Amino acid sequence: MSTAGFELHRNSFGKLVLRNAGGEVFEGVSPVRAFPIQSPMSGISLVTTDGREVAWIDVLTDLPQTARQLVTIELEGREFMPEIQRINGVSSFALPCTWSVSTDRGETEFVLKGDEDIRRIGKTSLLITDNHGIQFLIRDMFEIDRHSRKILDRFL
Structure with missing residues (x-):
C-alpha cells in the first residue's frame, strides 16, 4: 500500500471511490492524516468506512493533480482547526x-x-x-x- 498503484474518483453520490492496482474497488474512502500538525502533507491513509486502510500516501504532492485535489478537498471538509x-x-x-x-x-x-x-x-x-x-x-x-x-x- 503505497502512493502509487491506485486511482481515485467521486461516484454519483459524491463519495470517494478508490480502485487499487489489483482492480479492487472501495467506495466511500476517507483520507486521514497520520501527523496533522507536525507533517500535514505527508503520511495520509485512505481508509474504508469500517476503518480499514486500503492505501497510503507518502507525500501528497506525489499524487497526480486530480487525485491530489480530491484528497485535499476531502481533508478540508473533515478537518476544522483554524491556525x-x-x-x-x-x-x-x-x-x-x-x-x-x-x-x-x-x-x-x-x-x-x-x-x-x-x-x-x-x-x-x-x-x-x-x-x-x-x-x-x-x-x-x-x-x-x-x-x-x-x-x-x-x-x-
Missing part, C-alpha cells in the same frame, strides 16, 4: 477570558477557560481549545508577531 496568525487582544489575564484572534479562516473570538486548555505540541506548536471544544493551532509560537507573543507569554 492563529495573530492574537489581537484578550479581555483580561485572569481566566476565563475572551481572546480576539486573526486566523487563516478570518477574525474570531473565543473563551479560554483555563491554562490546561493551552497544550504544547512538539517544541514550537501550541494547541488552544476554546470553551466549545474547538481547537486552534499556533504552528510556531516563536514566529508569531511580537504583540501576540507577549500575550502568549502571560499564559504559558
